[in-house]
Amino acid sequence: MAARNGRTVRDLRRGNRTAVLQRLYFDGPMSRFELGPATGLSSGSISNVVAELVADGLVEEAGTVESDGGRPRTLLRVTPASxxxxxxxxxxxxxxxxxxxxxxxxxxxxxxxxxxxxxxxxxxxxxxxxxxxxxxxxxxxxxxxxxxxxxxxxxxxxxxxxxxxxxxxxxxxxxxxxxxxxxxxxxxxxxxxxxxxxxxxxxLGQAEMWFGAGRGARTAVVVLFGSGVGACLVTEEVEQGRSVEWGHLTVRVRGRRCRCGALGCLDAYAGAEALIDRWREEGGRPPEGTDEETALTAMVAAAYPPEGTGTDPVALAVLEEAAEYVGAGLSDLINLFQPERILIGGWAGLQLGTRLLPAVRRYAASYALRHPAERVCIDLGKLGPDxxxxxxxxxxxxxxxxxxxxxxxxxxxxxxxxx
Missing domain, CATH: 3.30.420.40 (ATPase, nucleotide binding domain)
Structure with a gap:
């Protein structure tokens, strides 16, 4: 049997189950009484859906809470092992x-x-x-x-x-x-x-939007820095996010050769592989026989050494220039999509972000249109390398x-x- 909007009774039942599961998942434990207003379902629908989910082993009781003048209310939660x-x-x-x-x-x-x-x-x-x-x-x-x-x-x-x-x-x-x-x-x-x-x-964008620094944002761009550079765009129209090849945006005409074969991509100026290569080409000394994560750690340490230790001017210059390229690249995302938040993640992004974030914010604001730039928050992701x-x-x-x-x-x- 189909409803007037074309949805069948089965569709409606599935949608009700989804609403209850998601509300318990993100905001639980909750009582049946709380689930009604939280999901917009009637008390009868809540009782039926919860009974089904408990029978399927997806929801379980999680203690009780005192109510105002009535019997204690049973709390429900999603069953972890289900x-x-x-x-x-x-x-x-x-x-x-x-x-x-x-x-x-x-x-x-x-x-x-x-x-x-x-x-x-x-x-x-x-x-x-x-x-x-x-x-x-x-x-x-x-x-x-x-x-x-x-x-x-x-x-x-x-x-x-x-x-x-x-x-x-x-x-x-x-x-x-x-x-x-x-x-x-x-x-x-x-x-x-x-x-x-x-x-x-x-x-990466999925994780940050569900559990990290993107929670609550309607529009966001989550950027990933590793060997290369990528991004995920989340809008009200694309709630699950859409990957965009931001790393292959041209930031310099006839610039450095990118890993993709083109010239002047952001990836060739801001990806970890490119940063280490530029450090070496300009006279720096990355550690030999190590992986990229170790080499980038050494580069950051050389550019920003402990007090009393000499700075490697080559490493510092490469990273400072990279901050401007990243800021300029973010300004394009700001102008195109006008997001509420831009979040920086990936193993290289988290390493570099603690040092370069203030400069990146400054450059992004200087290259972007003033109105959207004043409304965006640029920050690091919260979920780490996993x-x-x-x-x-x-x-x-x-x-x-x-x-x-x-x-x-x-x-x-x-x-x-x-x-």
């Missing part, structure tokens, strides 16, 4: 795999360094396969109990009906890599477990909530596409 998700960050220096319960408490993690093989597809797929097997074995979580596997990757992700998620990662040498098909044929997870593969900047992994795990969780917490209602085909 679902599990895997979040994976295919990063520049390592592949990180984490297993979470439904409340995003980390239960296990595995890391595989990327040393000499770079972004060899077979190596990456093997690291993901082994990491998934390791975290499941460590916790005895049955694979069929997974709500899904979320993966953040560099590059543009296209979703196809034939091969699922296909990754176009120009900066890492991936040309239409059918990553989802490769994982399905390699990882050995049941066909019922969906994969959610997206750009790492978007998964934010991409947490955000990747949010992808299956958000899908689970959207379907009212029903495992058999994903409506997905073989490759995770909506049927």
């Amino acid at each position: 679902g599990h998700m895997i979040g994976i960050d295919v990063g520049e220096t390592r592949v990180r795999v984490e297993l979470f319960d439904l409340t995003l408490t980390e239960l296990a993690r595995a890391e595989r360094p990327l040393e000499h093989h770079g972004y060899d597809v077979e190596i990456i797929v093997g690291h993901i396969r082994d990491g998934i097997a390791e975290v499941l074995a460590e916790t005895d979580v049955a694979p069929e109990r997974l709500l899904g596997v979320g993966i953040g990757v560099p590059g543009i992700v296209a979703h196809t009906p034939e091969q699922g998620a296909v990754v176009h990662g120009q900066t890492i040498g991936w040309d239409a890599v059918p990553l989802e098909s490769l994982l399905r044929s390699t990882c050995g997870l049941p066909d019922s477990v969906p994969y959610f593969i997206d750009n790492g900047a978007r998964t 934010a991409v992994t947490v955000g990747a795990a949010i992808l299956p969780l958000a899908d689970f909530f959207a379907h009212g917490g029903q495992r058999d209602a994903h409506g997905r085909g073989r490759h995770g596409e909506r049927a």
Whole structure:
């Protein structure tokens, strides 16, 4: 039976379940009495939905609270062990795999360094396969109990009906890599477990908007600094966020060669790989035989040494110039999207942000239009270097909530596409 607006009774029931689950998830524990005004549902609907969710094992009692003159009210919360998700960050220096319960408490993690093989597809797929097997074995979580596997990757992700998620990662040498098909044929997870593969900047944005510095903002841009640079745009029209290739915005005509092959990209002036290369080219001495994270740490320490220690003028000049390029790049985001907040994350962003944030804010304000610049807050993300992994795990969780917490209602085909 269809309602007047085209929604069926099943759709309405699923929407009610979603409303209650999400309210308990973000604001619980709550009583049935509080859930009514919080969700806009009638007391009868709340009673029915809660009864269903308790019967499904998704909601449980969490104590009582005194009421004004009446009986104590029972508090409800989402049951942590009622679902599990895997979040994976295919990063520049390592592949990180984490297993979470439904409340995003980390239960296990595995890391595989990327040393000499770079972004060899077979190596990456093997690291993901082994990491998934390791975290499941460590916790005895049955694979069929997974709500899904979320993966953040560099590059543009296209979703196809034939091969699922296909990754176009120009900066890492991936040309239409059918990553989802490769994982399905390699990882050995049941066909019922969906994969959610997206750009790492978007998964970072998901995490910061749900649990970090973006909570409560209607419009925000979350930028990721690692080896390269990316961003995620969140607006009222695109609540789940959309990745934008901000790192390949041209900031200097006929400038430095970027990893993508073009000239003058922001990535070539602000990504960790480019910063270390520029330090070396201009006479600096990055530590040999170390990964990018260690080398960037050394560069920051050389530019901003402890009191009484000499400053490396080359490192300082490169970082100060990078702050201006980043500020100019942020001014474009301010002018284009007029966000309430811009949040800086990623392992390199968090390292550099504590030193460069004041200068970045100053340059962004000087290059942007005055009206939107006066209304934006530029700050660091709150979730630390694990934010991409947490955000990747949010992808299956958000899908689970959207379907009212029903495992058999994903409506997905073989490759995770909506049927």
